[in-house]
Every structure is written in C-alpha cells, then in structure tokens.
Amino acid sequence: MPSIKKPPVAHPSLQPNTLGLSLRDYEGAMSTLCAGCGHDSVTAALVRTFFELNVAPHMVAKLSGIGCSSKTPTYFLTGAHGFNSAHGRMPALASGAAAANRDLTIVGISGDGDSLSIGLGQLCHALRRNVRMLYLIENNGVYGLTKGQFSASSDVGSRSKKGEKNLQRPIDPVLLGLSLGASFIARGFSGDKQQLVALLKAALSHRGFALVDVLSPCVTFNDHEGSTKSYKHTRAHRLTVVETDFVPPAQEVTAQQEPGTTLSVTLHDGSTVRLSRVPEDYDPRDRSKVFSWLEAHQHRGEIPTGLLFLDEAHGDMHQMASTVERRLHDLPFEELCPGSAALEAFQKDYH
Amino acid sequence: MPSIKKPPVAHPSLQPNTLGLSLRDYEGAMSTLCAGCGHDSVTAALVRTFFELNVAPHMVAKLSGIGCSSKTPTYFLTGAHGFNSAHGRMPALASGAAAANRDLTIVGISGDGDSLSIGLGQLCHALRRNVRMLYLIENNGVYGLTKGQFSASSDVGSRSKKGEKNLQRPIDPVLLGLSLGASFIARGFSGDKQQLVALLKAALSHRGFALVDVLSPCVTFNDHEGSTKSYKHTRAHRLTVVETDFVPPAQEVTAQQEPGTTLSVTLHDGSTVRLSRVPEDYDPRDRSKVFSWLEAHQHRGEIPTGLLFLDEAHGDMHQMASTVERRLHDLPFEELCPGSAALEAFQKDYH
Amino acid sequence: MSGINNFAFKLANVNGTGSASANGLLMQAIFRMGIPVSGKNLFPSNIQGLPTWYEVRVNGEGHTARTPDFDLMVAMNAETYGRDIAEVVPGGYVLYDSTWPLDAQLKRADVTLLGVPFARLCTEHFAESRERILMKNIVYVGTLAALLDIDMATVHQMLEEKFERKPRLKDSNRKAIELGYRYAREHLDCELPFGLKAMDATADKILIDGNTATALGCLYAGATVAAWYPITPATSVMDAFKSLCQRFRRDPVTGKNRYAILQAEDELAAIGMVLGAAWAGARTFTSTAGPGVSLMGELLGLGYYAEVPAVVFDVQRTGPSTGMPTRTQQGDLLACAYASHGDTKHVLLFPCDPEECFYFAVKAFDLAERFQTPVFVLSDLDIGMNDWAVKRLKWDDSYQPDRGKVLSAAELDALKKYYRYWPENEDAVAARSLPGVSSKGAYFARGSGHNKYGGYTELPSEYQEVVDRLARKHRRAARAVPAPVIHRTPGARFGIVSLGGCDGAVREALGLLKQRGFLADYLRVRAFPFDERVEGFLSSHDVNFVVEQNRDGQLRTLLLAETSVEKRRLKSVRVYGGFPLSARDVVEGITAKLAAERQAEREAHQEE
Amino acid sequence: MSGINNFAFKLANVNGTGSASANGLLMQAIFRMGIPVSGKNLFPSNIQGLPTWYEVRVNGEGHTARTPDFDLMVAMNAETYGRDIAEVVPGGYVLYDSTWPLDAQLKRADVTLLGVPFARLCTEHFAESRERILMKNIVYVGTLAALLDIDMATVHQMLEEKFERKPRLKDSNRKAIELGYRYAREHLDCELPFGLKAMDATADKILIDGNTATALGCLYAGATVAAWYPITPATSVMDAFKSLCQRFRRDPVTGKNRYAILQAEDELAAIGMVLGAAWAGARTFTSTAGPGVSLMGELLGLGYYAEVPAVVFDVQRTGPSTGMPTRTQQGDLLACAYASHGDTKHVLLFPCDPEECFYFAVKAFDLAERFQTPVFVLSDLDIGMNDWAVKRLKWDDSYQPDRGKVLSAAELDALKKYYRYWPENEDAVAARSLPGVSSKGAYFARGSGHNKYGGYTELPSEYQEVVDRLARKHRRAARAVPAPVIHRTPGARFGIVSLGGCDGAVREALGLLKQRGFLADYLRVRAFPFDERVEGFLSSHDVNFVVEQNRDGQLRTLLLAETSVEKRRLKSVRVYGGFPLSARDVVEGITAKLAAERQAEREAHQEE
C-alpha cells in the first residue's frame, strides 16, 4: 500500500549522469496509485530514460489528461513543469506548448480512455500535425479511475471484472497511427523495463510525434482471468517484433548482428536506433507491410511489441509552419510589434 | 445559378417503383448550393438509389452536421424526417436514433470538415459501435461553407485557391476505417453516378456501419489547378478497383464473369453485391491486403474507388447490445414499468 | 448534549481496504434498530491507499444532516491519527488499534482512548494476508456493537442475508465481529455516555442513495435509451440503471433487452445520442457531473432551440474545472440554467434527497416531453452517493407517462398540413411528429434559424416569433414543475430560502435558531423556472437568507435575475468547502449576517 | 428629412455574383469625398445564389448606425423585387434592371422607378458570360455615381489603386462604370432630392472592419501563437492576422515566421492550444463565435482555475444553437461571463467599433497576463464584418506589454522556495514561472483541487483559500479594465445603459429623444467586472434603460447579479432580430416603455 510520504530508503543507483544529476533527481512525488499498478513501472522507465539521456529536468514539459495514467507526470521529474489538464485534451495543450517553445522536450502521458475515447480526435490531429513530442499511452483496456468500465481498447471477448464480455472492436493505437501517417510508432509493456527504456529513448530523439503505446495492466480492475490486458495474458501473448537498441549521438555503433535482420536508422539528433531480429517479411519503414504484418499477428491474438514503425523524413509542426528556429514565447517585443510608423502606413489602404 | 423556387419542368423518369412512387417523390427542396457543386450530384444519386430500392420515404431518417455537404439532406426525400444537427455531432445523433428505432433506415451525410476534424472522434466511435447506417462523407478536401480553408483530407502538396500548399498528411477515411475494423467501406466519386448508386445500394443493404467516402468537388473553392480534389484531378487519377453490381433480394444473379476476378457477397437482407474486375492481389474481405493495396496505390497518387472492403460477419449495435427486435421508443409502458408491487419488493433490500 | 440515540462517530480508514462494507453494516444495523441514522462518505479521488472517512450520525429526532461534532473517532489509519484525534469533541472517545503503541504526542487529556489490538487479533485469527486486512474493519464493527449497544441479533441477521451464498465469508465475518465484540466486553469500559436504544422510527423508511433512487425513477418512467460517459459522482446512476434493467427489463421469452445503454466516447456524444434518441421518440437520459455539463453546452442549445426532449442528471461535485471530484457542491446552477451560448434557458429540478430523486426523475421525463426541451435534475455527490434514510418509495399504478403532444399517423392524416412549430397549445408548445410514422409528419429539425412552420429563415420577424414562444414556453413551465415547499413559523422575522441537499441542515437549523430566539420561515425551491409562490414568499419578508453550497451565490443570482424580488431582500449564506452542509454552518452563517447587520445599524445610528 | 449628405440606399443582389466589390467601391468613394458613411452587409448563410443586401447610410452629422429607412433601392435581384420595392420610403426611388419589363404589380405610386438595362448593356459590351454577370454590378456603380453625384475622379483613382497590377480588369471596370454613368446621364432624370457633396469629415478616419482591427491589435500586442477553427463571423480575424503576419512577421534574414497559426480540428482543441501556449509563456489567442464558446466551456474553466492567461475573441452572431450565422446579436454575455461549470467568472471587454477592437485587443492581452486568467473580447458580426468609419488608429511606441508577474531564472534563484499561488500581490495574483526556465520554478498546473502552494488538496480550508482569492482577483480586475464612457445631459430624467455595437444607435437616439423632450444620461459599459462608476451611474437614476441586442436582457441580468443596484432601476430594451441596431429601435423601445409606465401609473391612479 503506497503512502503519501516518501520513505527515506537509499537508492541503489546514485551515480551521477553527465549533468551531475543522480537517478533520484529524475524522480517525482510518491505514487498514489494502487500497489502493483502497471503505470508505476512506466514511471520507473521514464525516470531511467531521462536520467540516461542526460536531459536537463527544467527543459521537459510534462502534460497529461485525466485518469490514473494521467497522474503519472506527478511521479517523475519533480524539476520539470507539469500540466494535469482536462480529460482528453492533453494533445491540444501539448501542441500549444510546443508551438510556444520549441526547445522544450514535450512529454504527454495519457490513458486508453483519455486517448481513445474522449481524446481520440485530438490524438489523431496532434499526430497529423506531427507535433514533436513523446505521446505515451498507458494502455490497460479499462477506465481505472472511474472503476472498471470497458475502454475503447478493450478486446473483443475480453471480460470485465464483473464478468461482462466486450463485443466492440478495439481501437488499436498502433494500427490507427499507421493509417494516419504517424512518423514513429512503438509498443511496449510496463512489465519489460529494458525494452521500454530503449523505446522511450528513441521516441524522445525522434523529431516529430512519437506514439508509444504501453500495455500497462490495471491490477485492481483488469488483471483477472478473462482479461486480455492482464499481466498474465500480456506475458503469454507478447511478441517482440524488433529488438530496439538505442545509441546516443556521441557513441559509436559497434555490435554486429546477423545481416538481413538488423537495421540501423539514424535520427535527426544524430543518435541511432539499431533494430535487430526484424522478421524477414517486416520492414519498420514500410507502412503497409507493417500494417499487414501486425494485423495478421494481432488477429491470432499475439501482441507485437517493439519499435514498429519509423519515418524520419516527415517534417514536424514547426517545419511545416516554417517558424523561426527560436522560442516564440520570448521573442523580443521589438521583433513583434511593427511600431507606429508602420501602422500609419498600413492605414493608407483603409482610406 | 440555383433559385429557391422549384421550376415546374416535367421529369424524364416518372414511372412508379413498386411502392407506386415516382422518382420525383424521392426528391427534396431545390438546392441552394453553388451551381456545379459535387454535392448536388450525390443528391441525385441518393434520390435514384432510394427510388430504385423501393424505400418508403417515411422509414428513412436523414441526419447531418453542419457544412455545405450537411445541407444535402434537405435536397432529397421530402417525405423523410431530417435533422440538421451541430457541426461534427451527427454520428452521436444517428446512434441515438438508431437505438430508439431500429426499423429506421438511417442516413448520415457529412463533409470532410464535419467528419474528419471536429467530428473525427464521433465518426470513429459510431463506426466501432457498428451502428447500422449509411455514413456518407461528401469529401471535397476543403471547408466549403466557411470559404476555403484546408480540411483534414487535403492532400500533401495540394494548393488552396489562394496558392498555399498543404503539408500535413491527409486523414483518409478509407484507411482509417480499415484500421478501426469498419465492416463496410466504399469510395465513390460524385462524377460517376452509376457507380455511386450501386455503392449506395449495397451500403443501405449492409447490416452495420457503411462508410462511403465520396469525392465531391467544391467548384467554388477547390476545383482549381493544383488542387487534388478537383473534378479534373479526380477524373485523371481515379481507379475503379472493383466494379460493384447490386442485386436486390428478389432478383437472381445471372450474368457470368471471368472466374478469379468476380466475387459475390450475400448481404443480410438477402441481396447480393457482385464485385467484378477485382485485381489479382486484392480481396475486399481481407483487411490487411486491402490496406496494403490501397496504401501502395494511393502513394502513387492514384484514387481507388469501388466497394473496397466488406465484412458481413460482425454484429451491429443492436446485436451487440442484445436488444429486443422491436422499436424501443414505443414499447408499451406496461412492458417497461415494473409496477408498485415490484417496487415494494425491491425495497426489501434497502431496509 | 449527546446521549442515547443522539451522537455521531467517524471512521478513519485507508481506501481500498474494504472499510466500505464494514461501515455499511454499521449504518444498516442502527437503521434496523429503528433509529434514524445517516452516513457521509468522505473519500479521496483515487483507488487505493489514501485516507478515507465515514461519518455516522445517529439522531432520534430524525436530524440526519451532517454534523461536524464527533463523540467517537474510530481511528484506523495511523497516517491521519493526528487530525482525526484532534477532531473529537472534548469529553469524547477515540478507538484505535493498540497493536502498536500510540504516539504520546497524539494523546489528549480531554478524550478517552480505547485501544483494541485489531491487527494483532486478525493476525492471530486469520491466515491470509488480504483477509487480515479486510477483517480488521469487521472486527471494529464488533467492538462498536459492544460500545454502542448495537443489537447483535440484527447484526447476525444481516450477515445471514448478505452472505447467503458465501458461507465461508459469512463465517469469517461472524468470527471477526465476535472477536471485536468480545475484546471490548472483556477489556474496555463500555459504559459510554451515548449509545443506542431500539426505536420504531424507520419502519416506513429505506436506506438508499440518490443515484440508485434516480435510476429507479428512470426505470419506472419507462426510459429505454440511456447514453453516458463515466464520471464521479454520476457513474452509479448508470450502474444502478443497468442492474435494474437486467432485473426488470429482460424479455421473458427471448431474454433480450428492452433497453439500450450506450457507453459513449464522451459527454458530447452522450448528449448527442440522447437528442437523437429523443427525436426518434424514445424516453432517454444521460447522467453526468459538471465537466460533462460544460461539454454538453453546444448540444443542449440545439435541444433547446430545435425543441428536443432530453433529461440530464447532473450529480454535482466541487468545481471549478476538475475540482474535487469526490466532494459535494451546488455549483452548476448557472451553468445548467443558461447552458449554451445565445439566449437559452433550461428547466431545472432540485431534489433534496433520494426520495425526491426518484419522483423528480419521473417528473423530469414528463416535463421534458410535455415541454419538448432539455430538463436537468440537479442532485449532488452528497445526495447521490451517500445512504439516506427516506420514506419508502410508492408507485401509483395508474400513472401514465405524459409524452407531450406527439401525432400519430392517423392524426397526421387528419391534418391539412403539418407544421412542426405551429399551432401552439396553452403551454406554448406545438405537436411533434416522429420519424417512421408518416411522410406527412416529415419535417427538418435544425439548430439554425427557423420559422414557426419549421422552415429555414433569416428574417427577423420569423426568427423572433419562434424564440419569443420559447421564452413564453419556459415561463409556462413554472406552473408544471414541482412547487416550492414552504414551512411557516408563527412570528417569523425573516425568511430562509434554500434548495436541494441543504434541506436537512436548514430544517435542523430552524430549530436551533428558534432556540436562540430567531424565528424564520423557510422556503425550499424545487425547480427553475420559479413558481409564483417563490416570489410571493420572498416579497413577504424584508430579509431572506439564501442558503446554498457554492461560492458565488448562484441561487441568489438566479432569483435576482428571474423574479421581480428586490435585491435588498436577498442575503447570501454560502458554504462550499466540499463537505455536506451542517446545521451549524447554517446557524453560524445566518447569525453572523444578522450580527453584522445589527452592528452596521448601530454604527449608522452613532454616525447620525 | 433626407437631403444632401443625409440619406440611405440599399443594394439588393444575389450572392456569389461579385456585388461585394462594387458595393465596397461605392462606400469607399463616398468616404473619400470626406462624407461620413457606413455599410451594413446582410448576407445569407450560403455561398452562391441566394439574396443578399448591402445597406449604405450617408450622414453628414456622423450618425452611422443602421437606418431602416431607404431613400433608394438598387434592385438587382428579381427574386426579391417584391419585398425590396416595398421597403423604400414613400417618395423614394428604385433603380432596377430594365432589360426586362417590371411586373406591373410591383409598381408603387409613391415611388419613382428608374430603369437601366444593366443586363443588356453588359451583353452588348462584354463578351464572356462570367464577365457579363460581374460587370452588371460595376455598371450600377456608374449609374449611382451619376444619380448621387459621386466624384468620378475619386472613382477612377480608386480603380487605379485597386487594379494596379491587373490592367485588363481595370479597363473593364472603367468601361462598366462609364456605361452606367453615361446611360444615367443620357436617359434618367438625375435630380434626386438627396445626393452627395464633398466634405472634410473623414480625413482623420479610416474605413475598416472590426475583425481586421482586432487582428491588428493582436499583431501590435505581440501575440505569437494563435489557434482557431473556422466559423462565421470570426474567420476573418484569423485571415487578417495571417496576412498581417506574413507582411510584418517574417524574419528578414531567414524568411521564417515569427508566429505560429494553428488551424485546430475544432474549438475544444483551439482553446486547448491557447492554454498550452500560454502556460509555456506565449501571448496567444483564439477567435470564435457562440458555438465555439459553448465548446470551450470546460477548458475555459480550467484556464480560470489553473490561472492560465488566454484571450478569446467572440464575434457574436444570432443564437441560440447554430442560429443565424450571418446575423448579428449580443447573445453570449452570460455564456462568456460564467463560462464553465462550478463557480467561474471571467473578464469581458465590449468594444463598440473597430477602433476599440484594436485597442481592446491589446488591452485584453495585458489583462490576461496581469490577472492570469482568460479574457474575452466580445464584438459581434456587425462590428466584426462591416466597414466602419473610425478614427485613424494610433500606436504609442513606448508601449511595453504587461506580461504580469513572471519570474526569471535569477528571480527564482533568489527565492527560498517557489510557490505557484502564493504570495499574492495587490491584484490578488501570484507570480508565474514558465517551463524551460529553471527547475526551481517547476510546479504542477492542474484543474483539480489545489492549495495556495500549488499542491493537490481535498481539504475544505485549503480549497477555499484559493477559490476565495480567485473571486477577489476578479473583483480587483474591475479597476484595470476599460472604464465606462459616460455622457451626461443637463436635466436628464433617466439613464440609458448600453454596450458594444449599440453605441452609435444609442448616441443618435439621445438626440432624437431630446427632440421629443426626453433628456437622458448615457453610460456605455465597456467591461465586466463592472467599474464602480457603473454602479454609481445606475444608482443615480431612478430609471435606467438597458439597451442590448438579445432576447433575455443579458446585460441587465449581469448588472443585477454583479452590482448592488436595485432591480426597479433597471428597465430592459431589447432588439434581437439579427440586424444591426438602429436609433429608431432605441427610441421606440424607450418611448414605448415610458408610455406603458405612464399608462400603468394612470391606471393605478384611477383605481385608487
């Protein structure tokens, strides 16, 4: 049972990163989620990711909607600004923040209810706008905070805790993202921290909208027999399609893989993602191949995870809008206001 | 230039259908859209469809959002109830109407702005709910009624009338529908009435959500050189993937096609759609094949049309909700109200 | 002042540990002893691991509003020992888990500490760890039974009923209760200055929460289509409606459902579905809370203007914005009355307890269909989610729903021509026609400018004719909504006006004020638009205190804007911290205002 | 009463035929002759083929409110001949297309018909069919120039400017004007009892619409992020902002944009983007109309409670619901003032014309950032989309934006600890910190219950402390918003209160009322919360007529709810058919009320 006060236990890994910050510096308030909630494992992965990427906390902006998942931003990076907004509206707020200050690392955390029901339109449009951000869905197939209703990601045949069977087809953020032209799509599992950290690193280095769907079981309302989003079910049906290895800009790509199954993609910031064990008939850069492959495997009940699709060519929101490469929010006023003479001249046309 | 009064010109086809109604009986008020607007051709196709399907006008419920396209329901079937609702909210109203009275033939007419921007979430969820209805998007790649802004279906590189170039990826209702598990997906062109009528007939006979995306050029704001939704561009790049032939329940399927390229699907009401000239590598019943095929061709700038995907196995909203096979809205009160004795008994648990 | 059948106690727990069922057991046992009792659940907006409280008030005279004075604290959460122990009245008692010693700092000289080693007892007598946690709560039920003289036969009877089909659970519950009971009898001095004694004041009553009662009302009103999106504290309306429908609305032959409940993707869709279903002829509703009402604004305006019946249950919680989702407030009055842009005005009903939730739900459907317009029923978290002892609900089997003017095919046939918004009847309402009935009734519903025939218009005169009728219609509804409840006190010097869940506290306060020599009349507003008696009452008192649970005095604003009563007659008493209203809040609020006024008068006097 | 520089004419056309540019040409020519002029465009909610009207009023004294009395009708639309000809004042004129004979039934004995074969002239002189349609309108410009004595040199100069880079178009326009001018001179008796004579009343003025002026204000205020969704009549705010930015906000070196305009997927997203951008530190705004405001409700409440600056331009149109999108109204006052559920209250500004649109836009950003809250600027379709002659706009180069209390990294460093909502300054506002500046300023913005430190809370006292400050902050803003404009008349017997675009008509009405012996003071409210002078003015008159353009008297309601003025002092005059207000509306409204009162008094007298 979590408690609101933070226990003063010494942390195993307190070695500083290149900024001189320890892992502890990337943590947040003590979680008030249920003991064992998948979301807390996602938090742990986020903490490690930011620590290892040597991100300055104050340059991160954490945004969320409403839900247990949307509480996550409280639990990491105390040193970053956060905005726990309204249900389903995080994508718009994140887009606005990204527009105002392009130097921020925008992290949006959402749930399947928040993103796939009330916020579906906003998710799709932020994606389409290719806002540079990490968009993380803590997907548990249920409305946790409102106590156990089916969400739009509940699978056909999955049973609620009360025993009801869902018959509606799920909205799968991965297939949806593919159909909408997303530039980065990954799926992780809160139970596999190593994979998740690699995916998050790649996502944060992507210049555009990085959609990361994380299966994150709800131990209280959706971890029973008959649920297809339980720990047990996910572990049993999970499939790692591509193993992802993230290599930061400075480092050299060294390890060798068998040819044909390995693929290296260089991201805009110079880092590299090395994808290995890619199936023969799979190419994470080929939208329609990915769709077919995933559709076929998911149809069989498998749950493919990994960095599933990547397109580094598409411009992000700022590139498409051709904005100056500076923060808009604090441009000097002189560069914004044309002044009295210009106003005088302008009004000639209005006489 | 259209006028509000209806010119008393004699109609070419006044032979009655099996209900004794003439084509004229399926018309509506005179259009107030721009002369040449694609939407008016859609209207004409709808009129013919209902006439030929021998639908009783009062059993049709026409719903729409807001936009030039959403005015369409005024222009056909004067004898049917209509609801010109709010921008982007038609799917919810249609779902409610379908729930209340399952005997109605629900026709929802929308635009690309109405459906893919403000109404995107509702479209996706009505589709997921598999509400039995014809959902028709009059897609012109532009906001007509508000005078020419890009819509979410504007293609990359397409130019506005003012010369601006769109850089955001389009939302394609067809690919979107495939990713969401839609049960019926077609694309038509307002310039090809014959194909459109066949598609509409099949859609109206489908027991579930029938998504019909109709390219319907806006002559005033998006029919210029550089637009990818103009008559000219559409004509030049259109591809008929599958030719659709609709055979009503009573009639026999006679004509013979070369084997391998023809496919007959029987719908729940006993009618048949006969699909011919299906490409070798295409199967309208295989979601992932369809996705790949369309994605690849659309990538090349082609515009595939026809009955693109069909899944007759999935239950509609009423089946999933296991409702009685009667109209809910006028069930006798005695069947709804348990009465005083039951109330008395019920309250035992509350003492 | 506390004594037999007149005291309050509070249970401090951690949520997710199963305390709800223990607390419910306690409440019900007292209720079954025939004693008026009420429970207020103060729970956090999370699922597990945070402090949660349950307040029980026992009052033989029937005052069941919240009281902030606790004679006994059952302190089961070490995290909150400090504030919990501080909350007990001087001379009161604290029951705590003596498995661990109590921090000396927390002890109070004026409070008696009663220690029971709940955790140890459970560890000794139960094997599983989850069971040990859950049973701790049941053990304190036993202890309280001993301390307060709860009838053990009643408790055992309840266990029989509750665990009829779960014998193992029944056994462990019984064991736990015995443990707590026996420990108390053996180790504690059980002679408290307050306690229980069987009465006969609850025989014609039930213990029920407002949301269940609301759902019952929807069932009995014959609602067939419900659309909703989960939100606290409205979720249980739909949960209850669903389970009622599963019980009473299955076709006996086919096993199929005579209802459809649509879990929408959000509140915009939920109200859209309701409008669509209503337009197609169904009795239909949604339930939501403040954030949902905000999202429904545009479509509520459509419902108003296109004249589509719709029933919206707004179970209010503390705003603004997400606010405090698990706290109560009456903050959505203006948001609902004027929901949507442009000139809109809606009909609102204000039930005061679960009993009225039931009757007003039925009434809401009748009004919505009769007046062809959205009708709100505004309850709140306190009414909706807490258990209240109310009169047993009655149903009149001769009731027939008032579905308003809806034309049949035959009636349409008899008309020369059908027009949607003309002619109007004495309610300023015109006849509807439904899709699927007859081509002759076909019309185009729209939210854009229309004339009385239903045709599109941009002409000022035609437009005005319709919106003027809508204003008239809203005024006419004043005659049809539930009348205010008026309580006169001979010699009253001022009036009190209130609404909804404030009722119990205000009625109790009337007595307390009287004791202090302040005689007041009381009017409870039950609906908007306001019945003329509201205006009459207000105008007949120089001063009326408007008691409500929001910061901005929204009922007062509404009374100002929508009656002709002079402003000076309306003084505002507002309590809005999120807890249910207590009589003390009311008394203090009013006496402070009276004192301030007297002070001002005195000063004015001196200046002269 | 009409005569030189004092008359009105109306042009009846079909939309989509290019009449807008002809009508604009006419307006501007008169304006350039130094004569006060105004134009009201009454257009349908469609794109092509429906009737559309343009009303031009010429008034040497500067009264440019709408007038419903037309001396001359230019009847170019055969569809509406009937109603158009009926609208002319007795003794007036009708100019029509005599290519076809006029139906005898339409002729009026008291009106002079002037026929010009517009269609025939165009067929004879232009080859292309589209050109023939478009040029018909330009031909009537020529005819009117002849009839009204428009200075032809001015017209030619305007053509030079307008078609500087399109010589072919210039030629055909000139030809068309000549055709119309010559035909009139040769065939018509051009001696009308009214006409134009050059003055010097517009030298310091410009002819501009409110939406362009608003966009200019946003540009000058330094707004960098705009988010919007298209909607009539607000769309042109963003169109203008975009073209201004393209002209003034390109980086001279890189050619890149110093602004971002986000076309959102809907209004919920638009206001969300604005909140996100504002939270990150940008000056940011959205423009919308009623339906958009309804959709923004939930997030506006978030902005209010989390204290995020945001500027919302609501260009009001006729409601409720979709209503009449191309007609004007002031129907969103309550919807904006109390937007969102729970206790919320927003700051509203009411510009009366394009000039104030410019200055108030700048003011709105200053207020939003100073008070850290959403600020609405409520104009309307009449102000926003019609061309108004207003004083030339001035810019003070010493202006520096008031960005409110925002802490720099150094300021944060100097603090022991930073708290988001504490301590507060004299405006009841605490300092903000922006993301990307310093870890020390990091806090969690939230719409859920929070205490003054910014921490999550469910405690009544902590919650109340914050919402009470918000109420205080709102009251404090009354001192900072634009003060009311007061116009006193010696010997005034009553007051008139109005707002926004009613101003011109009310000021004209003051004179007309005076002529009838009714002397009135006038106060124009320019913002909510109300400055204390508003209350002072209202209290100093026994009767105040509140003149506004909505059905329900929303300004009156706001004055009732938010000042201490007695109800009996506020009488309501409402005009809400969708056309801009005229002085006649005001005079008739007020005199009718006065007469009714006198009648009531008389009756009361008789009864005695």
Ligand SMILES: Cc1ncc(C[n+]2csc(CCOP(=O)(O)OP(=O)(O)O)c2C)c(N)n1
């Ligand atoms: C407008 C609005 N409607 C409803 C709610 C109630 N609500 C809070 S969280 C939530 C669903 C959360 O589900 P999800 O996003 O999957 O998060 P989880 O709790 O499962 O992590 C809902 C419906 C709300 N806060 N706001």
Ligand SMILES: Cc1ncc(C[n+]2csc(CCOP(=O)(O)OP(=O)(O)O)c2C)c(N)n1
């Ligand atoms: C809430 C709301 N926002 C904006 C509008 C304005 N509006 C009317 S139609 C429309 C877009 C229509 O585009 P589309 O659906 O593509 O229809 P088209 O006119 O192109 O056929 C918009 C934005 C509105 N009516 N309601």
Ligand code: SF4
């Ligand atoms: S309810 Fe579910 S999602 Fe919410 S905190 Fe508990 S386990 Fe996590």
Ligand code: SF4
């Ligand atoms: S503007 Fe475009 S979409 Fe609208 S009616 Fe005209 S052509 Fe059709």
Ligand SMILES: [Mg+2]
């Ligand atoms: Mg979830």
Ligand SMILES: [Mg+2]
């Ligand atoms: Mg369109």
